Amino acid sequence: MNDLVTQKAMGSVLERFYLAVERANDHIIMTDAQGVIVYANHAAEQTTGYSRSEMLGKTPALWGRQMEPAFYQKLWQTIGVEKRAFTGELKNKRKDGTLYDAEIRVSPILDESGNILFYVGVERDVTKLKDLDRAKTEFISLASHNLKGPVSAVKWYAEMLLTGDAGELPPKAREYTEEIHNAGGRMSDLVGSLLSISRIDLGTLAYEVGSCDIRSLVDEIVVDFARTPPPVPVFTVEVEEKLIPLTVDCDLLREIVRNLIGNAVNYNRNNEPVIIRAFHKRAGDEVYGRRFAEDRTVIVVADKGIGIPVSEQSKVFEQFFRATNAQAAIPNGTGLGLYLVLRIVGKMNGEIWFSSREGEGTEFYLALPYGVKAP
Amino acid sequence: MTPLQTDAVLVVEDDAALRKALVEHLTNEGFVVRTAENGVTGLATALSERPRLIILDLRLPALSGDELLHKLRGAEGPQPYVIVLTNDERMLTVGKTMDDGVTDYLVKADVTLARVVELARARFQTADTGHADS
Numbered sequence: 001m002n003d004l005v006t007q008k009a010m011g012s013v014l015e016r017f018y019l020a021v022e023r024a025n026d027h028i029i030m031t032d033a034q035g036v037i038v039y040a041n042h043a044a045e046q047t048t049g050y051s052r053s054e055m056l057g058k059t060p061a062l063w064g065r066q067m068e069p070a071f072y073q074k075l076w077q078t079i080g081v082e083k084r085a086f087t088g089e090l091k092n093k094r095k096d097g098t099l100y101d102a103e104i105r106v107s108p109i110l111d112e113s114g115n116i117l118f119y120v121g122v123e124r125d126v127t128k129l130k131d132l133d134r135a136k137t138e139f140i141s142l143a144s145h146n147l148k149g150p151v152s153a154v155k156w157y158a159e160m161l162l163t164g165d166a167g168e169l170p171p172k173a174r175e176y177t178e179e180i181h182n183a184g185g186r187m188s189d190l191v192g193s194l195l196s197i198s199r200i201d202l203g204t205l206a207y208e209v210g211s212c213d214i215r216s217l218v219d220e221i222v223v224d225f226a227r228t229p230p231p232v233p234v235f236t237v238e239v240e241e242k243l244i245p246l247t248v249d250c251d252l253l254r255e256i257v258r259n260l261i262g263n264a265v266n267y268n269r270n271n272e273p274v275i276i277r278a279f280h281k282r283a284g285d286e287v288y289g290r291r292f293a294e295d296r297t298v299i300v301v302a303d304k305g306i307g308i309p310v311s312e313q314s315k316v317f318e319q320f321f322r323a324t325n326a327q328a329a330i331p332n333g334t335g336l337g338l339y340l341v342l343r344i345v346g347k348m349n350g351e352i353w354f355s356s357r358e359g360e361g362t363e364f365y366l367a368l369p370y371g372v373k374a375p
Numbered sequence: 376m377t378p379l380q381t382d383a384v385l386v387v388e389d390d391a392a393l394r395k396a397l398v399e400h401l402t403n404e405g406f407v408v409r410t411a412e413n414g415v416t417g418l419a420t421a422l423s424e425r426p427r428l429i430i431l432d433l434r435l436p437a438l439s440g441d442e443l444l445h446k447l448r449g450a451e452g453p454q455p456y457v458i459v460l461t462n463d464e465r466m467l468t469v470g471k472t473m474d475d476g477v478t479d480y481l482v483k484a485d486v487t488l489a490r491v492v493e494l495a496r497a498r499f500q501t502a503d504t505g506h507a508d509s
Contacts, residue, residue: 149392149393152462152483152484153390153393155487156397156488157392159488160400163489165400165403188484
Protein backbone atom coordinates (compact mmCIF):
# COMPACT_ATOMS: atom_id res chain seq x y z
CA MET A 1 0.00 0.00 0.00
CA ASN A 2 2.71 2.39 1.04
CA ASP A 3 4.75 1.35 -1.99
CA LEU A 4 1.84 2.02 -4.23
CA VAL A 5 1.37 5.49 -2.80
CA THR A 6 5.08 6.21 -3.25
CA GLN A 7 5.01 4.94 -6.81
CA LYS A 8 2.02 7.06 -7.64
CA ALA A 9 3.60 10.07 -6.05
CA MET A 10 6.85 9.37 -7.94
CA GLY A 11 5.00 9.15 -11.17
CA SER A 12 3.44 12.45 -10.49
CA VAL A 13 6.77 13.93 -9.43
CA LEU A 14 8.37 12.89 -12.73
CA GLU A 15 5.37 14.22 -14.55
CA ARG A 16 5.71 17.47 -12.69
CA PHE A 17 9.39 17.64 -13.54
CA TYR A 18 8.53 17.10 -17.15
CA LEU A 19 5.90 19.82 -17.04
CA ALA A 20 8.23 22.17 -15.20
CA VAL A 21 10.83 21.86 -17.94
CA GLU A 22 8.33 21.78 -20.77
CA ARG A 23 6.52 24.93 -19.69
CA ALA A 24 9.41 26.83 -18.17
CA ASN A 25 9.78 30.37 -19.33
CA ASP A 26 13.39 29.82 -20.36
CA HIS A 27 14.39 27.96 -23.46
CA ILE A 28 15.67 24.51 -22.39
CA ILE A 29 17.15 21.84 -24.61
CA MET A 30 18.84 18.50 -24.08
CA THR A 31 21.40 17.08 -26.44
CA ASP A 32 23.25 13.78 -26.54
CA ALA A 33 27.00 13.63 -25.90
CA GLN A 34 27.62 14.66 -29.53
CA GLY A 35 25.50 17.78 -29.23
CA VAL A 36 22.55 16.43 -31.21
CA ILE A 37 19.25 17.74 -29.88
CA VAL A 38 17.07 15.10 -28.29
CA TYR A 39 14.63 17.39 -26.51
CA ALA A 40 13.52 21.01 -26.78
CA ASN A 41 10.86 22.66 -24.65
CA HIS A 42 8.11 25.00 -25.75
CA ALA A 43 10.06 28.18 -24.95
CA ALA A 44 12.88 26.93 -27.21
CA GLU A 45 10.44 26.94 -30.11
CA GLN A 46 9.50 30.49 -29.27
CA THR A 47 13.01 31.91 -28.92
CA THR A 48 14.44 30.20 -31.98
CA GLY A 49 11.35 30.19 -34.19
CA TYR A 50 12.02 26.55 -35.14
CA SER A 51 9.48 23.84 -34.38
CA ARG A 52 10.53 20.87 -32.32
CA SER A 53 10.50 18.57 -35.30
CA GLU A 54 12.91 20.94 -37.03
CA MET A 55 15.25 21.01 -34.03
CA LEU A 56 15.33 17.30 -33.13
CA GLY A 57 18.26 15.52 -34.70
CA LYS A 58 20.07 18.80 -35.42
CA THR A 59 22.61 20.66 -33.26
CA PRO A 60 22.11 24.11 -31.70
CA ALA A 61 24.18 25.44 -34.62
CA LEU A 62 20.76 25.56 -36.34
CA TRP A 63 20.16 28.94 -34.71
CA GLY A 64 23.75 29.63 -33.62
CA ARG A 65 26.93 30.16 -35.62
CA GLN A 66 26.87 33.93 -35.16
CA MET A 67 29.99 34.12 -33.03
CA GLU A 68 33.68 33.73 -33.75
CA PRO A 69 34.81 30.07 -33.87
CA ALA A 70 36.88 30.73 -30.72
CA PHE A 71 33.66 31.21 -28.73
CA TYR A 72 32.35 27.74 -29.61
CA GLN A 73 35.79 26.20 -29.12
CA LYS A 74 35.84 27.56 -25.60
CA LEU A 75 32.32 26.30 -25.01
CA TRP A 76 33.23 22.76 -26.10
CA GLN A 77 36.51 22.87 -24.24
CA THR A 78 34.60 23.72 -21.05
CA ILE A 79 31.67 21.33 -21.32
CA GLY A 80 33.25 18.49 -23.30
CA VAL A 81 36.85 18.36 -22.09
CA GLU A 82 36.83 20.01 -18.68
CA LYS A 83 33.28 18.74 -18.12
CA ARG A 84 32.23 21.91 -16.40
CA ALA A 85 29.19 24.12 -16.91
CA PHE A 86 29.61 26.94 -19.40
CA THR A 87 27.99 30.34 -19.02
CA GLY A 88 28.16 33.01 -21.65
CA GLU A 89 26.43 35.62 -23.71
CA LEU A 90 26.09 35.23 -27.42
CA LYS A 91 24.20 36.24 -30.49
CA ASN A 92 21.85 33.76 -32.10
CA LYS A 93 19.70 33.84 -35.19
CA ARG A 94 16.00 33.03 -35.30
CA LYS A 95 14.46 31.08 -38.16
CA ASP A 96 13.16 34.35 -39.63
CA GLY A 97 16.71 35.69 -39.75
CA THR A 98 16.51 38.16 -36.87
CA LEU A 99 19.43 38.18 -34.44
CA TYR A 100 18.92 38.10 -30.71
CA ASP A 101 21.14 38.29 -27.64
CA ALA A 102 21.07 35.25 -25.41
CA GLU A 103 22.54 34.30 -22.10
CA ILE A 104 23.28 30.58 -22.13
CA ARG A 105 24.17 28.00 -19.55
CA VAL A 106 25.21 24.58 -20.76
CA SER A 107 25.81 21.79 -18.25
CA PRO A 108 27.24 18.36 -18.97
CA ILE A 109 25.37 15.64 -17.11
CA LEU A 110 27.81 12.92 -16.10
CA ASP A 111 27.39 9.31 -15.05
CA GLU A 112 29.04 7.91 -11.94
CA SER A 113 32.36 7.32 -13.68
CA GLY A 114 32.41 10.84 -15.07
CA ASN A 115 31.35 10.06 -18.64
CA ILE A 116 29.10 12.54 -20.34
CA LEU A 117 25.55 11.24 -20.63
CA PHE A 118 23.99 14.29 -22.18
CA TYR A 119 23.96 18.09 -22.08
CA VAL A 120 21.35 20.50 -20.83
CA GLY A 121 21.28 23.94 -22.36
CA VAL A 122 19.28 26.83 -20.93
CA GLU A 123 18.95 29.99 -22.92
CA ARG A 124 17.44 33.34 -22.03
CA ASP A 125 16.65 35.99 -24.57
CA VAL A 126 18.34 39.10 -23.15
CA THR A 127 17.86 41.34 -26.18
CA LYS A 128 15.60 43.73 -24.27
CA LEU A 129 17.95 43.85 -21.31
CA LYS A 130 20.84 44.57 -23.65
CA ASP A 131 18.86 47.36 -25.31
CA LEU A 132 18.10 48.87 -21.92
CA ASP A 133 21.71 48.55 -20.89
CA ARG A 134 22.77 50.26 -24.07
CA ALA A 135 20.32 53.12 -23.49
CA LYS A 136 21.72 53.51 -19.98
CA THR A 137 25.27 53.55 -21.27
CA GLU A 138 24.42 56.06 -23.98
CA PHE A 139 22.85 58.27 -21.34
CA ILE A 140 25.97 58.08 -19.16
CA SER A 141 28.10 58.86 -22.17
CA LEU A 142 26.04 61.91 -23.10
CA ALA A 143 25.75 63.12 -19.51
CA SER A 144 29.50 62.74 -18.97
CA HIS A 145 30.28 64.59 -22.13
CA ASN A 146 27.98 67.46 -21.23
CA LEU A 147 29.49 67.64 -17.76
CA LYS A 148 32.88 68.40 -19.24
CA GLY A 149 31.98 72.00 -20.09
CA PRO A 150 30.94 73.06 -16.59
CA VAL A 151 33.84 71.07 -15.11
CA SER A 152 36.26 72.97 -17.34
CA ALA A 153 34.72 76.26 -16.20
CA VAL A 154 35.06 75.34 -12.51
CA LYS A 155 38.71 74.39 -12.98
CA TRP A 156 39.61 77.43 -15.07
CA TYR A 157 37.98 80.03 -12.80
CA ALA A 158 39.52 78.45 -9.72
CA GLU A 159 42.86 78.53 -11.49
CA MET A 160 42.37 82.21 -12.35
CA LEU A 161 41.58 83.04 -8.74
CA LEU A 162 44.68 81.15 -7.60
CA THR A 163 46.99 82.76 -10.13
CA GLY A 164 45.91 86.25 -9.15
CA ASP A 165 43.63 87.21 -12.05
CA ALA A 166 41.30 88.73 -9.46
CA GLY A 167 44.10 90.06 -7.26
CA GLU A 168 45.69 88.58 -4.15
CA LEU A 169 43.35 86.24 -2.25
CA PRO A 170 43.00 86.33 1.54
CA PRO A 171 44.49 83.09 3.00
CA LYS A 172 41.13 81.44 3.71
CA ALA A 173 39.80 82.34 0.28
CA ARG A 174 42.91 80.79 -1.26
CA GLU A 175 42.46 77.64 0.80
CA TYR A 176 38.81 77.31 -0.26
CA THR A 177 39.63 78.02 -3.87
CA GLU A 178 42.27 75.30 -3.80
CA GLU A 179 39.59 72.89 -2.62
CA ILE A 180 37.37 73.95 -5.52
CA HIS A 181 40.26 73.51 -7.92
CA ASN A 182 41.08 70.04 -6.61
CA ALA A 183 37.43 69.03 -6.70
CA GLY A 184 37.31 70.20 -10.31
CA GLY A 185 40.27 67.96 -11.09
CA ARG A 186 38.57 64.99 -9.48
CA MET A 187 35.35 65.64 -11.36
CA SER A 188 37.23 65.81 -14.59
CA ASP A 189 38.99 62.48 -13.85
CA LEU A 190 35.70 60.88 -12.94
CA VAL A 191 33.90 62.19 -16.00
CA GLY A 192 36.81 61.11 -18.21
CA SER A 193 36.77 57.56 -16.79
CA LEU A 194 32.98 57.27 -17.07
CA LEU A 195 33.15 58.41 -20.64
CA SER A 196 35.87 55.92 -21.53
CA ILE A 197 34.01 53.07 -19.84
CA SER A 198 30.76 53.92 -21.57
CA ARG A 199 32.59 54.04 -24.90
CA ILE A 200 34.04 50.60 -24.31
CA ASP A 201 30.56 49.32 -23.42
CA LEU A 202 29.08 50.89 -26.53
CA GLY A 203 31.92 49.71 -28.71
CA THR A 204 32.62 53.29 -29.79
CA LEU A 205 35.99 53.70 -28.14
CA ALA A 206 38.38 54.78 -30.86
CA TYR A 207 41.07 52.13 -31.16
CA GLU A 208 43.89 53.18 -33.42
CA VAL A 209 46.60 50.62 -33.82
CA GLY A 210 50.10 51.93 -34.16
CA SER A 211 53.64 51.05 -33.26
CA CYS A 212 54.28 51.75 -29.61
CA ASP A 213 57.75 51.92 -28.10
CA ILE A 214 57.56 50.96 -24.44
CA ARG A 215 60.74 52.75 -23.39
CA SER A 216 59.63 56.16 -24.64
CA LEU A 217 56.11 55.61 -23.38
CA VAL A 218 57.36 54.89 -19.86
CA ASP A 219 59.85 57.77 -19.97
CA GLU A 220 57.13 60.19 -21.02
CA ILE A 221 54.90 59.20 -18.10
CA VAL A 222 57.76 59.31 -15.62
CA VAL A 223 58.68 62.81 -16.75
CA ASP A 224 55.06 63.90 -16.28
CA PHE A 225 55.04 62.57 -12.73
CA ALA A 226 58.31 64.31 -11.99
CA ARG A 227 56.50 67.61 -12.63
CA THR A 228 54.06 67.08 -9.76
CA PRO A 229 54.51 69.07 -6.55
CA PRO A 230 56.97 67.64 -3.99
CA PRO A 231 57.69 65.06 -2.76
CA VAL A 232 58.65 64.24 -6.33
CA PRO A 233 58.28 60.48 -6.82
CA VAL A 234 61.39 58.43 -7.53
CA PHE A 235 61.39 55.84 -10.30
CA THR A 236 63.60 52.93 -11.25
CA VAL A 237 63.00 52.08 -14.87
CA GLU A 238 64.35 48.85 -16.32
CA VAL A 239 63.27 48.33 -19.89
CA GLU A 240 64.90 45.47 -21.77
CA GLU A 241 66.96 46.70 -24.68
CA LYS A 242 65.73 45.94 -28.18
CA LEU A 243 62.23 45.37 -26.87
CA ILE A 244 60.09 45.11 -29.99
CA PRO A 245 57.53 47.92 -30.25
CA LEU A 246 54.00 46.75 -29.61
CA THR A 247 51.28 47.02 -32.21
CA VAL A 248 48.55 48.56 -30.07
CA ASP A 249 46.70 51.82 -29.53
CA CYS A 250 49.49 53.82 -27.97
CA ASP A 251 47.20 56.35 -26.27
CA LEU A 252 45.25 53.60 -24.55
CA LEU A 253 48.39 51.76 -23.49
CA ARG A 254 49.69 55.03 -22.04
CA GLU A 255 46.41 55.34 -20.13
CA ILE A 256 46.92 51.86 -18.66
CA VAL A 257 50.54 52.39 -17.65
CA ARG A 258 49.86 55.89 -16.34
CA ASN A 259 47.10 54.47 -14.16
CA LEU A 260 49.32 51.73 -12.75
CA ILE A 261 52.18 54.13 -12.10
CA GLY A 262 49.76 56.66 -10.59
CA ASN A 263 48.48 54.04 -8.14
CA ALA A 264 52.03 53.00 -7.25
CA VAL A 265 52.93 56.65 -6.57
CA ASN A 266 49.76 57.40 -4.63
CA TYR A 267 49.83 54.34 -2.38
CA ASN A 268 53.59 54.24 -1.93
CA ARG A 269 55.31 54.96 1.36
CA ASN A 270 58.47 56.80 2.44
CA ASN A 271 58.97 57.85 -1.18
CA GLU A 272 60.54 54.48 -2.00
CA PRO A 273 61.35 54.17 -5.70
CA VAL A 274 58.52 52.92 -7.88
CA ILE A 275 59.94 50.16 -10.07
CA ILE A 276 58.87 49.86 -13.68
CA ARG A 277 60.16 46.88 -15.64
CA ALA A 278 59.40 45.82 -19.19
CA PHE A 279 60.70 42.71 -20.90
CA HIS A 280 59.96 40.01 -23.38
CA LYS A 281 58.79 36.51 -22.44
CA ARG A 282 58.77 33.57 -24.79
CA ALA A 283 55.79 31.29 -25.29
CA GLY A 284 55.55 28.86 -22.41
CA ASP A 285 57.83 30.82 -20.07
CA GLU A 286 56.48 31.44 -16.63
CA VAL A 287 55.38 35.02 -16.04
CA TYR A 288 54.66 35.60 -12.35
CA GLY A 289 52.63 32.44 -12.01
CA ARG A 290 51.09 32.47 -15.47
CA ARG A 291 52.05 30.95 -18.79
CA PHE A 292 51.10 32.06 -22.26
CA ALA A 293 50.83 30.06 -25.48
CA GLU A 294 52.51 32.89 -27.42
CA ASP A 295 55.25 35.43 -26.76
CA ARG A 296 54.34 38.32 -24.52
CA THR A 297 55.65 41.73 -23.61
CA VAL A 298 55.42 42.07 -19.85
CA ILE A 299 55.24 45.37 -17.99
CA VAL A 300 55.60 45.33 -14.22
CA VAL A 301 54.85 48.25 -11.92
CA ALA A 302 55.93 47.67 -8.33
CA ASP A 303 55.76 49.76 -5.18
CA LYS A 304 56.64 49.31 -1.53
CA GLY A 305 53.44 50.93 -0.39
CA ILE A 306 50.43 50.15 1.73
CA GLY A 307 49.45 47.02 -0.24
CA ILE A 308 46.00 45.55 -0.71
CA PRO A 309 44.35 43.61 2.15
CA VAL A 310 44.00 39.92 1.20
CA SER A 311 40.27 39.94 1.93
CA GLU A 312 39.77 42.71 -0.62
CA GLN A 313 42.08 41.53 -3.38
CA SER A 314 39.35 39.81 -5.38
CA LYS A 315 37.47 43.10 -5.76
CA VAL A 316 40.32 45.28 -6.93
CA PHE A 317 39.18 45.43 -10.55
CA GLU A 318 35.52 46.11 -9.75
CA GLN A 319 33.80 49.38 -10.61
CA PHE A 320 33.92 51.98 -7.82
CA PHE A 321 35.73 49.58 -5.50
CA ARG A 322 38.40 51.06 -3.26
CA ALA A 323 40.33 49.10 -0.65
CA THR A 324 39.74 50.30 2.90
CA ASN A 325 43.39 51.25 3.42
CA ALA A 326 43.44 53.03 0.04
CA GLN A 327 40.42 55.09 1.08
CA ALA A 328 42.09 55.99 4.33
CA ALA A 329 45.29 57.04 2.54
CA ILE A 330 43.60 58.98 -0.27
CA PRO A 331 39.93 59.68 0.39
CA ASN A 332 39.12 61.02 -3.04
CA GLY A 333 39.89 58.31 -5.61
CA THR A 334 37.22 57.46 -8.16
CA GLY A 335 37.46 53.68 -7.89
CA LEU A 336 37.31 53.52 -11.67
CA GLY A 337 40.99 53.48 -12.61
CA LEU A 338 41.71 49.76 -12.43
CA TYR A 339 38.29 48.87 -13.78
CA LEU A 340 39.04 50.97 -16.83
CA VAL A 341 42.52 49.46 -17.07
CA LEU A 342 41.05 45.95 -17.00
CA ARG A 343 38.57 46.81 -19.74
CA ILE A 344 41.23 48.31 -22.00
CA VAL A 345 43.62 45.40 -21.37
CA GLY A 346 40.76 43.11 -22.44
CA LYS A 347 40.44 45.09 -25.67
CA MET A 348 44.12 44.49 -26.29
CA ASN A 349 43.77 40.72 -25.69
CA GLY A 350 46.16 41.14 -22.81
CA GLU A 351 46.03 40.09 -19.20
CA ILE A 352 46.56 41.98 -15.99
CA TRP A 353 47.01 40.62 -12.49
CA PHE A 354 48.89 41.46 -9.32
CA SER A 355 50.42 40.25 -6.13
CA SER A 356 50.24 42.30 -2.99
CA ARG A 357 50.91 42.16 0.72
CA GLU A 358 49.30 44.64 3.02
CA GLY A 359 51.92 46.95 4.47
CA GLU A 360 54.66 45.69 2.13
CA GLY A 361 53.68 46.68 -1.37
CA THR A 362 52.02 45.75 -4.60
CA GLU A 363 53.21 44.54 -8.00
CA PHE A 364 50.99 44.77 -11.03
CA TYR A 365 51.75 42.60 -14.05
CA LEU A 366 50.59 43.39 -17.53
CA ALA A 367 51.14 40.87 -20.35
CA LEU A 368 50.40 41.94 -23.90
CA PRO A 369 50.66 40.08 -27.19
CA TYR A 370 52.87 41.70 -29.82
CA GLY A 371 50.58 42.20 -32.72
CA VAL A 372 47.28 43.26 -31.30
CA LYS A 373 44.52 43.38 -33.85
CA ALA A 374 42.04 46.21 -33.75
CA PRO A 375 38.98 44.88 -31.96
CA MET B 376 47.32 91.32 -48.52
CA THR B 377 46.53 92.16 -44.89
CA PRO B 378 49.47 91.15 -42.75
CA LEU B 379 48.86 89.04 -39.64
CA GLN B 380 48.16 91.06 -36.55
CA THR B 381 51.22 90.11 -34.67
CA ASP B 382 49.85 90.40 -31.15
CA ALA B 383 46.29 89.21 -31.64
CA VAL B 384 44.60 86.01 -30.52
CA LEU B 385 41.12 85.08 -31.69
CA VAL B 386 39.10 82.92 -29.30
CA VAL B 387 36.26 81.05 -31.00
CA GLU B 388 34.18 79.46 -28.24
CA ASP B 389 30.40 79.19 -27.85
CA ASP B 390 30.32 78.49 -24.09
CA ALA B 391 30.09 81.96 -22.55
CA ALA B 392 31.75 81.01 -19.26
CA LEU B 393 34.70 79.34 -20.96
CA ARG B 394 35.04 82.17 -23.47
CA LYS B 395 35.12 84.75 -20.69
CA ALA B 396 37.76 82.80 -18.76
CA LEU B 397 39.98 82.51 -21.84
CA VAL B 398 39.56 86.17 -22.80
CA GLU B 399 40.20 87.54 -19.35
CA HIS B 400 43.12 85.30 -18.56
CA LEU B 401 44.83 85.82 -21.91
CA THR B 402 44.28 89.57 -21.62
CA ASN B 403 45.82 89.55 -18.14
CA GLU B 404 48.75 87.69 -19.62
CA GLY B 405 49.29 90.47 -22.14
CA PHE B 406 47.60 89.18 -25.28
CA VAL B 407 45.26 91.22 -27.44
CA VAL B 408 42.16 89.09 -27.65
CA ARG B 409 39.27 89.02 -30.10
CA THR B 410 36.30 86.72 -29.67
CA ALA B 411 33.65 84.96 -31.68
CA GLU B 412 30.84 82.80 -30.35
CA ASN B 413 30.09 80.75 -33.42
CA GLY B 414 31.85 79.39 -36.46
CA VAL B 415 30.50 81.92 -38.95
CA THR B 416 31.58 85.03 -37.06
CA GLY B 417 34.75 83.18 -36.14
CA LEU B 418 35.65 82.72 -39.79
CA ALA B 419 34.67 86.30 -40.67
CA THR B 420 36.79 87.69 -37.83
CA ALA B 421 39.70 85.43 -38.72
CA LEU B 422 39.62 86.73 -42.30
CA SER B 423 39.09 90.42 -41.50
CA GLU B 424 41.26 90.82 -38.41
CA ARG B 425 43.98 88.35 -39.39
CA PRO B 426 44.99 87.29 -35.87
CA ARG B 427 48.25 85.42 -35.64
CA LEU B 428 46.78 82.75 -33.38
CA ILE B 429 43.31 81.21 -33.18
CA ILE B 430 42.11 79.24 -30.18
CA LEU B 431 39.37 77.16 -31.68
CA ASP B 432 36.58 75.05 -30.24
CA LEU B 433 35.34 72.28 -32.52
CA ARG B 434 31.68 71.98 -31.54
CA LEU B 435 30.34 75.33 -32.62
CA PRO B 436 26.95 76.56 -33.79
CA ALA B 437 26.45 77.80 -37.37
CA LEU B 438 29.75 76.41 -38.61
CA SER B 439 31.76 73.73 -36.84
CA GLY B 440 35.36 74.30 -35.89
CA ASP B 441 36.73 71.82 -38.40
CA GLU B 442 34.65 73.38 -41.20
CA LEU B 443 35.91 76.79 -40.17
CA LEU B 444 39.43 75.50 -40.29
CA HIS B 445 38.91 73.94 -43.70
CA LYS B 446 37.59 77.22 -45.14
CA LEU B 447 40.33 79.20 -43.48
CA ARG B 448 43.02 76.94 -44.90
CA GLY B 449 41.43 77.31 -48.32
CA ALA B 450 41.57 81.11 -48.11
CA GLU B 451 44.45 83.08 -49.57
CA GLY B 452 46.97 84.95 -47.49
CA PRO B 453 49.11 84.27 -44.46
CA GLN B 454 47.80 81.52 -42.22
CA PRO B 455 47.41 81.85 -38.45
CA TYR B 456 48.51 79.24 -35.94
CA VAL B 457 45.61 77.23 -34.57
CA ILE B 458 45.27 75.68 -31.13
CA VAL B 459 42.25 73.40 -30.99
CA LEU B 460 40.60 73.41 -27.60
CA THR B 461 37.76 70.90 -27.31
CA ASN B 462 36.06 68.57 -24.88
CA ASP B 463 35.40 65.97 -27.52
CA GLU B 464 38.46 63.78 -27.97
CA ARG B 465 36.74 61.92 -30.75
CA MET B 466 36.52 65.10 -32.82
CA LEU B 467 40.10 65.63 -31.88
CA THR B 468 41.04 62.41 -33.64
CA VAL B 469 39.12 63.53 -36.71
CA GLY B 470 40.95 66.84 -36.52
CA LYS B 471 44.35 65.21 -36.35
CA THR B 472 43.92 63.49 -39.67
CA MET B 473 42.10 66.43 -41.19
CA ASP B 474 44.57 69.23 -40.93
CA ASP B 475 48.25 69.36 -40.29
CA GLY B 476 48.17 73.10 -39.90
CA VAL B 477 46.84 72.76 -36.36
CA THR B 478 49.69 73.12 -33.95
CA ASP B 479 48.13 71.89 -30.71
CA TYR B 480 45.13 69.84 -29.68
CA LEU B 481 44.00 70.26 -26.11
CA VAL B 482 41.14 68.84 -24.07
CA LYS B 483 39.50 71.63 -22.08
CA ALA B 484 38.64 69.54 -19.04
CA ASP B 485 42.26 68.37 -18.76
CA VAL B 486 44.22 71.47 -19.67
CA THR B 487 45.15 74.37 -17.42
CA LEU B 488 44.94 77.98 -18.56
CA ALA B 489 48.63 78.20 -17.73
CA ARG B 490 49.32 75.54 -20.35
CA VAL B 491 47.22 77.38 -22.95
CA VAL B 492 49.20 80.54 -22.27
CA GLU B 493 52.48 78.64 -22.44
CA LEU B 494 51.58 77.18 -25.83
CA ALA B 495 50.29 80.50 -27.15
CA ARG B 496 53.57 82.18 -26.12
CA ALA B 497 55.54 79.41 -27.80
CA ARG B 498 53.57 79.96 -31.01
CA PHE B 499 54.19 83.68 -30.91
CA GLN B 500 57.88 83.09 -30.41
CA THR B 501 58.02 80.69 -33.35
CA ALA B 502 56.18 83.32 -35.37
CA ASP B 503 58.73 85.96 -34.40
CA THR B 504 61.67 83.85 -35.48
CA GLY B 505 60.16 81.49 -38.03
CA HIS B 506 57.30 81.60 -40.47
CA ALA B 507 53.68 81.43 -39.65
CA ASP B 508 52.87 82.08 -43.28
CA SER B 509 52.28 79.12 -45.52
